[in-house]
Amino acid sequence: MSVPVKNIIVTITLDDNRVPQFAYEPDGPVVVDKPNTHIIYKLQDKTDMDLAFVGASFDTPFDGIIDAVKTEAPDMLILMDTNSVVGKTGFRLILSNSNNTLLVSSQDPQIVNTGNN
Numbered sequence: 671m672s673v674p675v676k677n678i679i680v681t682i683t684l685d686d687n688r689v690p691q692f693a694y695e696p697d698g699p700v701v702v703d704k705p706n707t708h709i710i711y712k713l714q715d716k717t718d719m720d721l722a723f724v725g726a727s728f729d730t731p732f733d734g735i736i737d738a739v740k741t742e743a744p745d746m747l748i749l750m751d752t753n754s755v756v757g758k759t760g761f762r763l764i765l766s767n768s769n770n771t772l773l774v775s776s777q778d779p780q781i782v783n784t785g786n787n
Contacts, residue, residue, distance in 0.1 A: 674704040680763065680776070681714040682721060690717065692763075692776045699780035702753045709781065711763060713745040720768035723747040727775065728761045735759035735783055749781070756785040 679695040700709055715721040722744035728736065734755035740748050747763065763776035 674707040676700050676702065676707060676709045678709065678711050678779075679714055680711050681716060682765075682774075683716045684719075690774055690776075694779060699758065699782045701782045701784065702751050703784045705753045705786045707751045707753060709749040709751060710742075711747040711749075713747075713765075715745070717767075721765045721774060722767075723763065724766050724773065725764045726761045727764055728759065730759055733757065733759055735781055736761070751781065751783065753783050753786055756783055758782040 678700065681693045681695070683691045685691050702709070711723070713721060713723060723741045723746065725741060726739045726747065726749065735751070735757055736749050736759060737752050738750040740750075742748055758780055760778040760780050762778060765774040767774055
C-alpha cells in the first residue's frame with residue numbers, strides 16, 4: 671500500500687533589502703484527509719546563499735497534528751502526519767545558509783487535519 675503524499679514547492683528569493691521571501695506551490699494550508707500522509711517540501715533556492723533544510727519548529731509541538739519531521743536531503747523536508755488528531759497547526763521551516771551561521775525561518779505555513787476518513 672502506498673503512502674499518500676502532498677508535495678509542496680518552496681521557492682525562496684531575496685527582496686531588495688535582502689530579506690528572504692517565501693512562496694509556496696500550491697499556496698494556502700495543506701489539508702490532510704488520509705491517514706499516514708507524507709507532506710514533502712521541496713526547496714527551490716533562488717538566493718545564491720546555498721540554503722538547506724535543517725528542520726521545522728512548532729509553536730505547539732505537542733498537539734499531535736504532525737507526528738514527525740525528517741530532512742531527507744538539503745532540499746527536501748518531510749512531515750509525517752497520521753491524521754489521527756483533528757485540527758490545525760502552524761510551523762516554520764528552518765534553513766541554514768552558506769553566508770553565515772544564522773538560521774533562516776519561513777513564514778507560517780499551516781497543516782489542517784480532517785481526521786482519519
